[in-house]
Amino acid sequence: MALREVSVGPKTAMPKGYAFLKKGIKYKTLHCRRLTHEAGKTVYVVESNKKVLGIRVPRDILSRVHAQANETLPARKLATEKRDTAIIRQAAAELDSQFPKIPEEDRDLVLKHGFKKYSGRVGRTSLIPLPRKVLYAVIAHIRHKHTKYDKLLDGGVTRDNARKAIQKTVQDTLRNWGNKQESEEDASES
Structure with missing residues (x-):
């Protein structure tokens, strides 16, 4: 069976x-699409200026x-909480x-900030392995909480130059917190 979807305004x-x-x-979108396709009906994708606004599906399917x-919301919420707890x-x-x-206060802040759900921060990406996510989250934390990085940016210094200016402080802090594998390249790139 061919899946049929048509774009409309x-x-x-x-x-x-x-x-x-x-x-x-x-x-809801996933299930409406699947059930509509299974029923052999058309899914109408509503778009405006190349942005998807939603879909049109049979009313009985949408109601179902x-x-x-x-009905499944409590169970789905619980599963999400378990998954998020496991990630943290x-x-x-x-x-x-x-x-x-790493000092306890900094540890807690890295976990709370760098791995915050829906934040778009490095800790939430699935594109890089966990050891790298942790390293990058720690580097970002050091940069923003233990250096003059933000003041440099506010003063008009470019991002690259600000990172170069604080690189030694980041490296020293990483070593002080027990990290022995950090390279200078990682500290300047992340």
């Missing part, structure tokens, strides 16, 4: 028996998915391994 008439699901709720989402626990173990002498 927001002013295009709503097909009979269809309803709109705005973009942003991955669970809304009900299913409400793994990051904490890696942080303790790489930086055995």
Whole structure:
């Protein structure tokens, strides 16, 4: 069976028996798409200026998915919390391994800030391995909390020059916190 999706504008008439699901709720979008395809119906992708606003799917499917989402919400929230707790626990173990002498306050701030959910920070990416994420989160923490980096930027110094100016402080702090593997290249790039 061919999956059928058609792009339409927001002013295009709503097909009979269809309803709109705005973009942003991955669970509902995924299930609406899957069930619509399984039913052999068309998913209408609503776009404006090349931005997806949402999808139009059969009303009965959307109603079923809304009900299913409400029923499964507590279990999904619990699973997400467990997953997030595991991520932080793994990051904490890696942080303790790489930086055995990091002060407790700095350790807590690195975990809280660098691994904050939905922050877009390095600790949340899935593109690099955990040891690197921890290293980069620590470097960023040192840069912003233990150097004059932000003042340099505020004073008009370029990012590269500000990083070069604080590189020795970052390197020294990494060594003081017990890290022996940090290279100068990592400290200036991250």
